[in-house]
Amino acid sequence: MIMKFKIFRYDPDKDVEPYYQSYEVEASPKDRILDCLNRIRAENDPTLSFRMSCGHGVCGSDGMRINGTSALACQKLVKDFKEDEEVLIEPLQVFRVIKDLVVDMDPFFERYYSVKPYLITTTPAPDKERLQSIEEHKMFEGAIRCILCACCTASCPVNLDKATEAYIGPAALVRSFRYLFDSRDEGSKERIALLDNKDGAWGCQTKWMCTKVCPKEIPVTKEIFEVKKRILKSKKGRM
């Protein structure tokens, strides 16, 4: 079968403004959209730029907008689209376009690192490891699935709004949840101080788009809600 694509193109070094280019490529129903893009680049247009690495929903590098929805190109199959449909491929929103489908992820990772995405401990390390029960681990195991693809942040209406774009975004909050609810972490005071403001946890307006697009099916909005509850509990002196 022949798949048709309409792809966002923009090279800031050459182009006055972005434009769309159409391509047709031979594909089978089980091919992924990522396979089609690779074929276009290999056989048709080597100037087309996009990121990819693992090809299996693990590295998070091929986040892009497919027919208007943020997704991983390696997780979308040709058979999910109509044969005569022209599939629209665009870069993730929110971020500056470097070239074609490649966006500048630096602001995303700056916000991610701002929430201290690592275990904070204040007590002396035990002889071996810091132990945790299966039940304790279950508290945050959904959040561990996050692969930092930025599909959530790129779909969040709060991040998309210029007036509230300073909001740290759902991915950073999922990582905060992961450590706030990790029984081994001893940095909750520090974490809550970072999150208890309008650009932190309170920036979330519960729009659910993050949950809808997450390719790892993380209950993002619910986890952000738990972070908010945790902040309120700590203020009432219950944590």
Ligand code: FES
């Ligand atoms: S290429 Fe790694 S997640 Fe898609």
